[in-house]
Amino acid sequence: MTRLQDLQEQSVQLLEHCVDGLDDAAHQWTRPEIDALTLAQAARRPLLVRGEPGTGKTQLARAAAQHLRWRLLTEVIHARFEPTDLVYRFDAVRRLADAQAGLSLDDKRYWQPGVLWQAYDWAEASRYGDCRHGLHRLAGHVILIDEIDKADSDLPNSLLEVLGQRRVRVPGLNLEFGLAKDQAEPLIIITTNEERELPPAFLRRCVVLNLAPDPEQSYVDWLVSRGHAHFGAIDGHERATLGEPVLRVAAEQLEADRHEAKRAGLPPPGPAEYLDLLYAIHKLADGQPEEQMAWLIKLSAFAYVKNARPEGSTQPSQARSPVATLKVSAPGQTAA
Known part of the structure; x- marks a missing residue:
C-alpha cells in the first residue's frame, strides 16, 4: 500500500496531467510537507496550507493524490460560493430548459454531486449528474478546497459538522450518509492566501502547514x-x-x-x-x-512591477534598470 510517510525529503515527483503550462512539471517534497500530510491523514483532520501565491499549495494536493493513486477532487472557492456547493448542486435552469424542449426528465441528471458527496460515498454519487459518465472507481480521494479565504465565515463554519461527524446530507433527495465502508477516509487539503481571517473553531479542527521561505536559506x-x-x-x-x-x-x-x-x-x-x-x-x-x-x-x-505609478510618485517603475549586468543581445539577435 502506498503511504505518504514513505515519501523521501527532497525527492522530486513528476506530475501528470498538469494544467500549469508544462507537461513535465514536478514537485519537490520537503520534510514539513511530508510530516504535515502524514499527521492530517493519520488524525483524520483536514490540512490547512497557508502561504502566498506560488508557494506550491495547490501543487501539493496534486502531488499527494498522484503519490497515493487517489482521485483529486478540486473546488476553487469564490465570493458567491455557497456552503452546500461542496456537497451538491441542483441545475434548475437546465431542468427547466429540458422541460420546455419537451425532453424526458430524469432528475438524477440535474443533481450534481459536490466534492464531499463524491469522496464520502462514491457509489451513491456515481448515480447522479456528470459522475455517471466515464469515471472509474479508485481507492480514495484527495479533496482540494482552494482559496477558502475568498468566502465568508459561513463556509468554514459549515464544514465543522462534516469534519466533526463525518456525515453528509442532501436534503432534496432525503439522503444522509457517512463514509462508505469500502472507501478510504478522504484526505482534505484546504488552501488560504490569508486574505480573510478564518474562524478559530475551524482552525482548531485543522492540521496547519505554513509554506514560507526556509529561514536557513536566503x-x-x-x-x-x-x-x-x-x-x-x-x-x-x-x-x-x-x-x-x-x-x-x-x-x-x-x-x-x-x-x-x-x-x-x-x-x-x-x-x-x-x-x-x-x-x-x-x-x-x-x-x-x-x-x-x-x-x-x-x-x-x-x-x-504591477502597480501603477502616479505622476510625481516614488513608487517602483517598469522603466527601472534590471539587476543583471551580463552583456546580452536582444532576443532573436546574436550576442556580440
Whole structure:
C-alpha cells in the first residue's frame, strides 16, 4: 500500500496531467510537507496550507493524490460560493430548459454531486449528474478546497459538522450518509492566501502547514530551489530545463523589485510572479541560454512591477534598470 510517510525529503515527483503550462512539471517534497500530510491523514483532520501565491499549495494536493493513486477532487472557492456547493448542486435552469424542449426528465441528471458527496460515498454519487459518465472507481480521494479565504465565515463554519461527524446530507433527495465502508477516509487539503481571517473553531479542527521561505536559506536561494523543482534537471528523466544563471538572476530581480514595492507600501511580487516569468522564458527560448537571459531582462518588469505609478510618485517603475549586468543581445539577435 502506498503511504505518504514513505515519501523521501527532497525527492522530486513528476506530475501528470498538469494544467500549469508544462507537461513535465514536478514537485519537490520537503520534510514539513511530508510530516504535515502524514499527521492530517493519520488524525483524520483536514490540512490547512497557508502561504502566498506560488508557494506550491495547490501543487501539493496534486502531488499527494498522484503519490497515493487517489482521485483529486478540486473546488476553487469564490465570493458567491455557497456552503452546500461542496456537497451538491441542483441545475434548475437546465431542468427547466429540458422541460420546455419537451425532453424526458430524469432528475438524477440535474443533481450534481459536490466534492464531499463524491469522496464520502462514491457509489451513491456515481448515480447522479456528470459522475455517471466515464469515471472509474479508485481507492480514495484527495479533496482540494482552494482559496477558502475568498468566502465568508459561513463556509468554514459549515464544514465543522462534516469534519466533526463525518456525515453528509442532501436534503432534496432525503439522503444522509457517512463514509462508505469500502472507501478510504478522504484526505482534505484546504488552501488560504490569508486574505480573510478564518474562524478559530475551524482552525482548531485543522492540521496547519505554513509554506514560507526556509529561514536557513536566503530568499534568493529559496526561490532558486523552487525554480529547480519546476525547471531543473531530474536524474533519469529528460525534460526541458532552465539553467542556474537564469533561475538566479530572475530570483535576484524579484528580490530587488519586492524590496522596492514594500518600501513604497505596495503589494510585493512573490513566487507566483517568479514562476510565471520562468514559464514564459521556457516557452520563448527552450534550450537557448543566451536567449533566455535576454528575454528575462526584457520581460521581468512586466511580470514583477504591477502597480501603477502616479505622476510625481516614488513608487517602483517598469522603466527601472534590471539587476543583471551580463552583456546580452536582444532576443532573436546574436550576442556580440
